[in-house]
Amino acid sequence: NCLAGTPSVPKNKRFNFRKDEFAFKGDTDAVQKKFLFLGLCFLMIVTSWIFATVARYSVTSTQAELAKQRLEDETFKVLGQKTVSRTIIEKKLMPKTVKKSPVPVKDSFDIIFELSKRVPQRVIHDVEQLQIKPGHIKIVGLVNSELSPGAAGDNTEEDELSPTDLIKSKLSEFDECFTSFKIPRVRTINDRQEYTMEIDSKCP
Numbered sequence: 001n002c003l004a005g006t007p008s009v010p011k012n013k014r015f016n017f018r019k020d021e022f023a024f025k026g027d028t029d030a031v032q033k034k035f036l037f038l039g040l041c042f043l044m045i046v047t048s049w050i051f052a053t054v055a056r057y058s059v060t061s062t063q064a065e066l067a068k069q070r071l072e073d074e075t076f077k078v079l080g081q082k083t084v085s086r087t088i089i090e091k092k093l094m095p096k097t098v099k100k101s102p103v104p105v106k107d108s109f110d111i112i113f114e115l116s117k118r119v120p121q122r123v124i125h126d127v128e129q130l131q132i133k134p135g136h137i138k139i140v141g142l143v144n145s146e147l148s149p150g151a152a153g154d155n156t157e158e159d160e161l162s163p164t165d166l167i168k169s170k171l172s173e174f175d176e177c178f179t180s181f182k183i184p185r186v187r188t189i190n191d192r193q194e195y196t197m198e199i200d201s202k203c204p
Contacts, residue, residue, distance in 0.1 A: 106203035118170045122147045137199040164195045177203040
C-alpha cells in the first residue's frame with residue numbers, strides 16, 4: 001500500500017532507500033551538467049575567436065607596416081622626403097596652378113599700337129628696330145636732338161626733357177604692361193640721336 005500510494009506523495013516528502021550507485025539522481029544534476037557543458041563550449045568558442053583575432057591583427061599589422069615602408073621609400077625617391085600623408089603627396093604631385101587664358105590680354109599688335117600712340121608728336125621719331133618677345137621689348141630708334149616747338153607761348157615740363165626721356169616718360173604711363181625701362185645706349189649720328197631702349201613687360 002505504501003508503494004502504491006507513493007505517486008500521490010510530494011517528492012520532497014518521499015523516502016529514498018537507494019544508496020551508492022543506485023542512489024536517486026534528480027533532474028537538477030542533469031541540468032547543471034548540461035549548463036556546465038554549454039559553458040565550456042562557449043568558453044572554447046570565445047577563446048578560439050580571441051586567438052584568431054589576435055593572429056589576424058598581427059598579420060594585418062605586419063602587412064600595414066611593410067606597405068608604409070614601401071610608400072615612404074617611393075615618396076622619398078619621387079618627392080625627396082618620406083611621407084605617408086595624402087595631403088602632402090597630392091600637394092607635391094598636383095600643385096594648384098592658376099589657369100591662364102591661352103590668348104594674352106595684350107598681344108604684339110596691341111603693343112605696337114600703344115608704342116605708336118604714346119610717342120609724343122613733338123618728337124621726330126623713326127623706329128629702326130622693334131623686337132617683341134614674351135616679357136621683353138627692345139626698341140632701337142632715331143630721334144632729333146631737340147623737341148619740336150610746342151604751341152606758341154607754352155612752357156611745359158616736357159621742355160625740360162630730352163626726346164628719349166620724354167618717350168620713356170610717356171611709355172611708362174602704360175603700366176598695364178610695361179614695368180621697367182632701361183636706355184643702355186644713346187649715340188649721336190649727324191644731327192640726330194640713336195637710342196636703344198629695353199622694356200620689361202607683363203604682356204604679351
